Amino acid sequence: SISRLFSDVSSHSTPSFGIVFDIDGVVLRGDTPIGGSPQALRKLYHDSGPILIPTLTFLNDGALKIPYIFLTNGGGFRESNRASELSKLLGVKISPSQVVQGHSPFKQLVDRYENELVVAVGKGEPAAVMSEYGFKNVLSIDDYASCFDNIDPLAPYKKWTARLTCHDSTTKLVPPKINVHSQRVQAAFVLSDSVDWSRDIQVLCDIFRTGGLPGRNFGHQPQLYFAHDDLAYQAAFPAERLGLGAFRISLEAVFNRVHPHPLEYTTYGKPNPFVLKNAEILLQQLVQSLQHNAHVVSHASAGSHHFKTLYMIGDNPSVDIKGAQQAGHPWFSILTRTGVFKEKENHPQFPANLVVDTVEEAVDYILEKEC
Ligand code: G3P
Numbered sequence: 219s220i221s222r223l224f225s226d227v228s229s230h231s232t233p234s235f236g237i238v239f240d241i242d243g244v245v246l247r248g249d250t251p252i253g254g255s256p257q258a259l260r261k262l263y264h265d266s267g268p269i270l271i272p273t274l275t276f277l278n279d280g281a282l283k284i285p286y287i288f289l290t291n292g293g294g295f296r297e298s299n300r301a302s303e304l305s306k307l308l309g310v311k312i313s314p315s316q317v318v319q320g321h322s323p324f325k326q327l328v329d330r331y332e333n334e335l336v337v338a339v340g341k342g343e344p345a346a347v348m349s350e351y352g353f354k355n356v357l358s359i360d361d362y363a364s365c366f367d368n369i370d371p372l373a374p375y376k377k378w379t380a381r382l383t384c385h386d387s388t389t390k391l392v393p394p395k396i397n398v399h400s401q402r403v404q405a406a407f408v409l410s411d412s413v414d415w416s417r418d419i420q421v422l423c424d425i426f427r428t429g430g431l432p433g434r435n436f437g438h439q440p441q442l443y444f445a446h447d448d449l450a451y452q453a454a455f456p457a458e459r460l461g462l463g464a465f466r467i468s469l470e471a472v473f474n475r476v477h478p479h480p481l482e483y484t485t486y487g488k489p490n491p492f493v494l495k496n497a498e499i500l501l502q503q504l505v506q507s508l509q510h511n512a513h514v515v516s517h518a519s520a521g522s523h524h525f526k527t528l529y530m531i532g533d534n535p536s537v538d539i540k541g542a543q544q545a546g547h548p549w550f551s552i553l554t555r556t557g558v559f560k561e562k563e564n565h566p567q568f569p570a571n572l573v574v575d576t577v578e579e580a581v582d583y584i585l586e587k588e589c
């Protein structure tokens with residue numbers, strides 16, 4: 219829990235700054251820590267626990283000294299799962315409240331769709347994520363597509379797909395309360411990269427052109443939400459990889475050719491200014507827990523924490539740096555060279571306040587300046 223994270227911090231050490239870390243291309247490439255990220259994060263905790271070894275058989279158990287969160291456009295897994303995975307990879311104790319993914323704001327839409335049939339798209343466990351947010355009638359696009367015979371004519375050629383059967387009593391893919399042949403899909407949520415673009419583009423076009431009942435006549439387009447719109451991102455391969463933005467462009471291009479009205483959709487994630495605003499609020503809440511736990515804050519002063527500087531450390535100029543720039547004061551952007559950006563000089567269109575080689579260099583700069 220947050221309170222455990224801050225267990226031995228006193229009011230005197232409550233910092234007037236906070237740090238936001240991008241994940242892909244800054245602290246990880248694929249599943250591999252980069253840029254000295256384990257060492258950099260360790261500097262944000264009080265000394266405790268064993269020396270960090272990045273292959274990580276144990277965690278640094280010290281309490282948090284500097285408020286920080288991860289703000290990634292990536293996702294597909296529950297925040298709690300992502301937090302424990304990051305803890306293992308990076309060797310420090312990370313709380314789910316410190317992990318904000320592209321799709322995290324989808325939970326704010328739960329009132330609108332709580333009992334409606336919605337479809338969740340993307341790698342990982344997209345339906346489990348949405349269920350945890352409170353959506354009661356959510357199906358992954360895998361399970362949804364499995365209910366329509368021959369919806370993907372290429373399925374027999376896809377050697378990786380297991381043959382799935384709708385309403386199968388042994389696997390229980392689709393709960394009996396959901397009948398996909400009579401219940402309209404009210405919205406589709408794309409949480410993370412599509413694993414099977416051809417099937418997903420086909421099925422989403424079916425859903426959108428028919429008003430949520432594939433195989434039927436034209437109908438009003440259900441809502442469509444994307445967790446982010448990154449054209450490319452840095453994974454384990456040396457060159458950047460196509461991201462959710464590329465999938466969105468493809469879906470949109472195809473849909474606009476097969477349907478008289480253009481595709482309507484909403485994208486979340488960085489660089490939307492509300493994402494940075496939300497990050498600031500979460501950091502304030504972290505500091506409040508810190509103070510609350512140290513028994514130094516009165517109710518009157520709760521919520522009043524003011525950051526002089528918030529540092530955004532990212533690798534993608536048009537996403538991370540643009541986001542921080544648009545958010546304005548008190549954001550200070552730091553661009554690393556470990557991901558999408560690899561140039562010597564600052565980015566011409568979205569120049570960062572500071573360019574460094576690695577995340578460890580960024581943290582050293584911040585700590586030297588602030589402490
Ligand atoms: O798919 C993830 C990617 O688009 C961005 O991740 O951590 O760099 O925001 P991140």
Ligand code: MG
Pocket residue numbers: 240241242243244451452532533534557
């Ligand atoms: Mg990144």
